[in-house]
Amino acid sequence: AIPLVISITTAVSAKAGILVKDRLAIERMRTVDAVLFDKTGTLTKGEHTVAGIAGAEGTDSDEVLHLAAAVESDSEHPLARAIVTYHGHEHGEGAHASDFRSRTGKGVEATVDGRRYAVGGPALLRELDIEAPSELESDIDTWSGRGATVLHLIALGDETKVLGAIALEDEVRPEAKQAIADLRAQGVQKIAMITGDARAVAEAVAADLGFVEGRDEVFAEVLPADKDQAVIGLQQRGLRVAMVGDGVNDAPALARADVGIAIGAGTDVAIESAGVVLASSDPRGVGGVRRLSKASYRKMI
Numbered sequence: 001a002i003p004l005v006i007s008i009t010t011a012v013s014a015k016a017g018i019l020v021k022d023r024l025a026i027e028r029m030r031t032v033d034a035v036l037f038d039k040t041g042t043l044t045k046g047e048h049t050v051a052g053i054a055g056a057e058g059t060d061s062d063e064v065l066h067l068a069a070a071v072e073s074d075s076e077h078p079l080a081r082a083i084v085t086y087h088g089h090e091h092g093e094g095a096h097a098s099d100f101r102s103r104t105g106k107g108v109e110a111t112v113d114g115r116r117y118a119v120g121g122p123a124l125l126r127e128l129d130i131e132a133p134s135e136l137e138s139d140i141d142t143w144s145g146r147g148a149t150v151l152h153l154i155a156l157g158d159e160t161k162v163l164g165a166i167a168l169e170d171e172v173r174p175e176a177k178q179a180i181a182d183l184r185a186q187g188v189q190k191i192a193m194i195t196g197d198a199r200a201v202a203e204a205v206a207a208d209l210g211f212v213e214g215r216d217e218v219f220a221e222v223l224p225a226d227k228d229q230a231v232i233g234l235q236q237r238g239l240r241v242a243m244v245g246d247g248v249n250d251a252p253a254l255a256r257a258d259v260g261i262a263i264g265a266g267t268d269v270a271i272e273s274a275g276v277v278l279a280s281s282d283p284r285g286v287g288g289v290r291r292l293s294k295a296s297y298r299k300m301i
Ligand code: ADP
Pocket: 039, 040, 072, 075, 077, 079, 080, 104, 105, 106, 107, 108, 119, 120, 121, 122, 149, 150, 151, 194, 195, 196, 197, 198, 222, 223, 224, 247, 249
């Protein structure tokens, strides 16, 4: 027979849209010190739209869009889909690209009209050891300061250089701020955010969400394979960590955390790695998990 307290907990949680896969995770949730959120898709909607395009080195913005859409045409990444969709709305069918290659967490590359191009973020610029030309600087600073992700179109070859930049905006979920305030009110010491996105973008989103400097924390420009290291780092400081995420690249961190929470229409891998799954994408569900944890503890004693 199932003990009464478990069946009550299960019924309450099902009603609140909380799927409990690991009962111990629910038990641990009430003692969690830090909640680490994935940024894209968890604190933000993960629905990017093109907000600006700029060209450099004699390339105009139409050409930047045209080439970037071609390079991104074989990528499944949400940033890629946003560029291809936007290009389709503006110009219809895109150029043909071949020999597509993905550089996970950094960008993609492909051949268009016999020339090799890449599209990617700051990690890709670092890997190629190049910088955006000064004529793009003010646009890039403005966009990043507003929390928009900036991708660079890069010509690869003898003279590898940045030909332009595209800004992609992603809205912060309207409930995210309240979700964070609720966790604090429930005694969570530290709120943290992790992303593969640029530092400036991550900081802008954190400021928007009311992160407190010195207490809360932002992990930016983290490669997918290193996301679980952030969890381990917090744990090594003696903190009990809940990790909240949705993506394939969040799975190792979800598995490593004291409590792994997969959110909404998360990927199968994220759901598999988590101890708790939220039915909706509303981050306020995380506070609900903590309340459930406290309530079921009270019932047990
Ligand atoms: P997140 O941690 O926000 O889920 P990812 O690890 O998927 O992000 O990607 C991190 C960064 O890698 C992106 O912000 C972007 O700069 C770059 N990137 C990843 N995929 C692509 C792509 N298809 N095209 C361009 N840039 C990409």
